[in-house]
Amino acid sequence: MHSRITITAALAAALFAGAAGAKVGPDEAAKLGKELTPVGAEKVGNKEGTIPEWTPGKQRGKLKGEYPNNPETDGDKPLYTITKGNIGQYVGKLSEGHKKLLNTYDSYKMNVYPSKRVVAWPDIIYQATAANATTCEMVGTDTPDNCKLGFPFPIPKSGAEPVWNHKLKFRGEAATRYNNQFIVQPNGAYQQTKIIEDVTFGYGSIKKPVPLTTTSGEFLKYLSKTVEPPRMAGTYILVHEKAGTGAAGRAAWLYSPGLKRIRRAPTVCCDNPYEGTDGHQFYDQVDMFNGVLERYNWKLVGKKEVFIPYNSNKIAGNTIKYKDLIRPKHINPELPRYELHRVWVVEATLKEGTSHTFKKRRFYIDEDSWNIALVDDYDNRDQLYQFQEGHVGFAANVMASFTVPEVIYHFTSGRYFITAAFNEDKPYDLTVSFSDDYFSASSVQKMTTK
Structure with a gap:
């Protein structure tokens, strides 16, 4: 039972539609809000009852000072635990990365909880998503056209489209957040970096949405400042994130305290190491995946039931200290909450004539949130090289x-x-607002002289 892949009628149509992204017809779009949720997931649960129907959460809480929480799920107890000893019972619903962790480390396990499908979005996002279904088109892999505010491809037809749903998902108007990073050695020793990030969302702005077309494509602006450790303190990264490639795509700048000036940084891309990570995170692994898709061929493999980290309020909240989270070889297995969910599986295979550390990447994208939850990353020898896990x-x-x-x-x-991670710092501040010139190279240069 656990090895069965469930493929919906909508998915079957997608698989036979070819590689070109395209808007859907009115009849297919009419499924949104009916048999499909307003953002394209299947409303019903599975036949076994192990995945429930969608029951959207209600808005609650303030836009500042809220750590992740949900009283309806946070008191749940695990249903069962997947270990190296019983992996055979669940192997068909595990990513290759989780199989590798279970088979490699006797200390690794996955506590599985009741699945809860509570992710919801503002009504205006639902309305915009419905409009996008019949107007938004994918030009190549990097240029969504005629898209505005909502998810661009709620009924995806090509591999690039679910990835763009992830990249363009609504996150509020703007945010300031702490980002704590840890390089953890096999013995559990770790090096910490603290970053403060400011971001404004142009495409996802309800107040003033920026449409994406073949001639206009800037969808967010981002500025990070490293505050710890001392050797990296004062480093700034500025990004204007755009659809398209080359000169039409991302614009980035880097300020290094050693050089004392800000400069254009075309290396803020792809498999170049993110500043201060000592090569443990590439730029295009930020937010699970970001940046250009052009180096890969993208295939929509299908929809599958997979165990993914979900409703992960405990591991993200302020009751857990970093010392509680970090363990040798892997994070503390008592803290994550795994649930069974339907995901879109997308495979990216490196194009001939291009280069990247990863020859192939397999993405597991949650149907309800369009978050990339897991990524299997393969090297040029076709070996599983890295595994990315995002706690939804x-x-x-x-x-x-x-x-x-x-x-x-x-x-x-x-x-x-x-x-x-922001467990020991303040949670996201979603009340902030920024002027356009805040995200400019000259503004960053002035910040460094204060």
Whole structure:
């Protein structure tokens, strides 16, 4: 039973539609809000009852000072535990990364909880998503056209489209967050980096949405400042994230305290190491995946039932200290909450004539939130090289979803990397607003002289 892959009628149509992304017809779009949720997931649960029907959460809480929480799920107890000893019972519903962790470390396990499908979005996002279904098109892999505010491809037809749903998901107007990162050695020793990030969401702005077309594609602006450790303190990264590639795509700048000036940084891309991570996170692994898709061929494999970290409020909240989270070889297995959910499986295979550390990547994308929850990363020898795990949560205060923390396991070295943790700092501040010139190179240069 656990090895059965469930493929819906909508998915079957997608598989035979070819590689080109395209808008859907009115009849297919009419399924949104009926047999499909307003963002394209299947409303009903599975036949076994192990995945429930969608029961959207209600808005609650303030936009500042709210750690992840849900009284309706946070008191749940595990239904069962997956270990190396019983992996055979569940192998068909596990990612390759989780199989590798279970088979490699006797100390690793997965506590499985009742599945809860509570992710919901503002009504205006539902309305915009319905409009996008019949107007938004995918030009190549990097240019969504005629898309505005909502999820661009609620009924995806090509592999690139679910990834763009992840990249363009609603997250509020703007945010300031702490991002604590940890490089963890096999013996549990770790090095910590603290970053403060400011971001404004152009495409996802309800107040002033920026549409994406073939001629206009800037969908967010991002500025990070490293505050610890001392050797990295004062480093700034500025990004104008755009659809498209080359000169039409991402614009990035880097300020290094050693150089004392801000400069254009085309290396803020792809498999170049993110500043201060000592090579443990590539730029395109931030937020599970970001940046250009152009180096890969993208295939929509199908929809599958998979155990993914979900409703992960405990591991992301302020009751857990970093010392509680970090363990040798892997994070503390008592803290994550795993649930069975339907995911879209997308495979990216490196194009001939291009280069990347990862020859192939397999993405597991949650149907309800469009978050990339897991990624299997393969090297040029077709060996599983890294595994990314994003712990999915629902932010009821802003009616959006997130992955906190995110973990990258490095199988060749036995190290792992944690990012996006804010347990011992303040949670997201979603009340902030920024002027356009705040995210400019000249503004960052002035910040460094204060």
